[in-house]
Every structure is written in C-alpha cells, then in structure tokens.
Amino acid sequence: MDIQLAQNKLFGAWDSGKNGQNPMQSYRIVNERKWQETIDPLKLFLGVVIGRGSFGVVHKGTYQGQPVAVKVLDFGDTKITEASMAFVKEDFVKEVNVWQTLDHPNVSKMIGATMSMTKNCRQKTKKKNTESNFCIVCEYVRGGSLRSYLSKNRHKKLPFRTAIRFALDIASGLSYLHSKKVIHRDVKPENMLIDKQHMTIKLTDFGESIFEPSELLYTTGERGTRGFMAPEVVARKPYGRKCDVYSFGICLWEIYNCDMAYTFNIDNLTPDIYREMRPLISVNCPKSLAHLMERCWDTDPKKRPEMKDVVVLLEEIEKYESFQTVPEDLHGGCFTFFRF
Structure with a gap:
C-alpha cells in the first residue's frame, strides 16, 4: 500500500472516531492491513546483546550471512495482558511503517521486520522469556553509540571540527526526516550510532517516531527522554517537529562539551521549572555556535529554526571557524552549571 495513502487513511480513521467509530479500532485495522513479514526468520542468527533501551534489547546478529543489528521488543518483568499486547503490536507496526520508508546516509537502514522470531530464529544465546517474537533487523553500524x-x-573533548561534523550529520538526518513528515521524538546521543569507518553519525531507534499530521499534535503523556524533551511536550501542550529541534540544541551542547547536560535527576521537575532550565554556555564557546544552541532550544517553538536551516548555519560555522584558531585549552567546553 502507498505510504501516503495509508497515512491519510490512518488520520482519517482517527477523525472518524468523532462520529461514533472507535479510533483505536480504526488505527488497528489500518496497521493490520499494512503489515507484512519482510524478513525470513530462518535466515536470521541472533548473537550477543550490544544494547538495551526502554522496551527493547539490541543483539548483534547476521541475516543472510551479513552482519546486522536486531532490535527485539522486551517487556522486562512486566506481565503482558492480551489487551496490552494489542497496543504493543500497534506500536511495533507503527515503528516499522515509519522506519521502512527512510533512506538517507545519516539514518540507519532498516532491513526488515518479523513477528515470528522466537520459533524460527537461530540463537547463539538463549533469549529471555520476557522478550517477544517481534524484532526489527537493521544495518550493523560499527562504532557504538x-x-x-x-x-x-x-x-x-572532541576537536572542534569533529564536533561540527557530528552536529552536521545529525542535523542532516533530522532535516531529511522532517522533509518526509516524520518526527523522531526521542533525539539523544543514545539513539545515534557512529559509523567507525567513515566517522559519520546515523540516527536510529524510531520507536517514538510518527508521521506529522497537518495540525499540531496533542499528547496526553510525555514522549521521549527528559532533558532532551521540549518544554511543550513536558507541559502536554500541542507540538510538532520543532520538538526535535529543541532536542538537537541539547545534543549540540553535549557534543561540543563532550559531557551530559544534566547530571542530576530531573524526572520530577514541574513543567514550569523545566521550561526555564538550560545548560549554561561558557564564554569559551564560539559565539556563532552558542547562538545556534540558544535558537534551537528557545522556549517558543515558533522561534526555533527549521532543521534544514540548521544545516546551512552549521555549514557556515564550519567554513568560518576553519579559518580561526580554536586552541584545545579553550575548547574545554562549557562548565556544568545551569541557568533558570
């Protein structure tokens, strides 16, 4: 089925809920209609665990003899009911439907997905009973997160040119996603992989990603990771793709400083406090880069630049700063203080 057509039907189904039809039932019908196995589990070999997330375990493996990364849904110690499994399946199909449409040098390539991994897949290590049959197979990126x-x-710290290169890769990947009407919603260094051979960054993990509707979203819960989450998302207000721009601004700070923006627990901060909190930018940071950070994490989403414009600005910074001397002792980054 054409992706755009399916997308229109999906949001059409949600709208029809106002006229008496159950929107979640419509959502499930559309997803079921779109789903099909895209890999052969018999050709998939599951190896050692190389990463863990909120609801997934990533294994290194092989598919048709080629190295791959395999994301397997994992529910931990949670007992999944039949009703809950239906929603898990919907989220899984949603991630697959988003990821399989993407093709860009700065986005990890999805190879395929299956819902029948356990009974057919060969395994080097015994898979825990808490892991599901659902898995996504994608390219194996050597270099880690x-x-x-x-x-x-x-x-x-990182050389300034390396920091800018990494930032450009991320910005290019996000700009591509937004051009395809995809919002990542969980932009953070943990969801970025380094291609060691080419020293490039690839965005990964689209479990929170969605196709952007024509109108701003309204969420009844937080989506993403605190610290990188835009204030409007934390406050449960309408939001769109600019939430990714906010997350990018925090990532840019972390790449430049080679450090974590927040080293204390911010999960229980109220939306009002969270709204005003940002990492402090030191005087050692080039003004052009500092200004870009501030624009990206502006409280008002309308004042944040589009990611395609961020790419242009970073390219200009890269060209300008290449003619400047950035002593390594001055690129010690910003100190870990915060402004409220």
Missing part, C-alpha cells in the same frame, strides 16, 4: 563515544572522550 554517540553517548558511549562522548563518555570515552569526556576528559580530552
């Missing part, structure tokens, strides 16, 4: 890379280089 950006979070791991930043942690390893925390004390020596």
